[in-house]
Amino acid sequence: MRKLIAAATTALLAACTSTTDPVPQQSAAPVAMRDTQSSVSDYYRVAARVEPVAESVCRSFHANKPRGFCDFQVKVNTDPSQPANAYQTIGADGRPIITFNVNMLRSFRNDHEIAFVFGHEAGHQIARHIEQTQANQLAGAVLGGILVAVGGGDARVGVDIGGAIGGRSYSKKFELEADTIAAHIADRAGYNAAIGARTFERTRGSSALLATHPPSTQRMSQVARTIQTINTAKSQGGRAPVAW
Numbered sequence: 210m211r212k213l214i215a216a217a218t219t220a221l222l223a224a225c226t227s228t229t230d231p232v233p234q235q236s237a238a239p240v241a242m243r244d245t246q247s248s249v250s251d252y253y254r255v256a257a258r259v260e261p262v263a264e265s266v267c268r269s270f271h272a273n274k275p276r277g278f279c280d281f282q283v284k285v286n287t288d289p290s291q292p293a294n295a296y297q298t299i300g301a302d303g304r305p306i307i308t309f310n311v312n313m314l315r316s317f318r319n320d321h322e323i324a325f326v327f328g329h330e331a332g333h334q335i336a337r338h339i340e341q342t343q344a345n346q347l348a349g350a351v352l353g354g355i356l357v358a359v360g361g362g363d364a365r366v367g368v369d370i371g372g373a374i375g376g377r378s379y380s381k382k383f384e385l386e387a388d389t390i391a392a393h394i395a396d397r398a399g400y401n402a403a404i405g406a407r408t409f410e411r412t413r414g415s416s417a418l419l420a421t422h423p424p425s426t427q428r429m430s431q432v433a434r435t436i437q438t439i440n441t442a443k444s445q446g447g448r449a450p451v452a453w
């Protein structure tokens with residue numbers, strides 16, 4: 210029984226990556242990889258334009274948080290052995306860190322895609338997804354611990370399983386929220402969010418990604434709806450408020 214529980218824990222933890230956004234190696238369409246040096250410099254150039262926009266959107270929602278809460282650090286993971294991925298974490302100083310690894314950067318086809326994914330990672334911070342995931346994991350951990358303890362099992366193993374389930378429960382919802390925020394941020398930074406969101410085309414049909422992310426078609430239609438809202442406001446001489 211304990212072996213079974215341990216196996217289940219491993220499987221769930223492997224699938225529980227709500228704050229990372231991997232591009233699977235086996236995507237539906239083959240990805241032409243660009244050279245490392247130019248893709249890294251493109252990233253820093255685009256990030257320099259998108260970060261101030263993301264920071265200002267963030268501050269409009271989190272005026273009461275410490276200033277560091279919205280001051281995004283821009284990083285690259287240069288490990289060439291890692292599969293394409295981007296993720297948002299919190300540094301020891303409390304500042305959010307947006308990290309793209311080098312294979313993710315090499316897979317981008319244009320600046321719009323970089324801007325969109327950067328906006329998506331910033332969106333996780335703006336919508337406080339890490340905080341909420343930790344709260345879910347805590348609630349799940351308590352529940353899982355009780356269930357396994359009642360069943361006579363090892364409560365520590367139960368905590369792991371419960372935590373993984375709790376952490377995973379909102380991840381698809383969070384991904385769609387981050388996509389919505391990304392469309393606003395990319396557009397405000399002067400990029401084409403519709404072209405940027407076509408980065409999802411490369412992840413269509415990946416079962417690994419579907420474990421933690423909504424289907425690409427759902428994500429693209431969510432972004433299309435957001436762009437429509439943005440453009441309607443523009444045509445009326447206004448600006449659509451960021452909402453998710």
Ligand SMILES: [Zn+2]
Nearest residue numbers: 229230384387
């Ligand atoms: Zn995400």
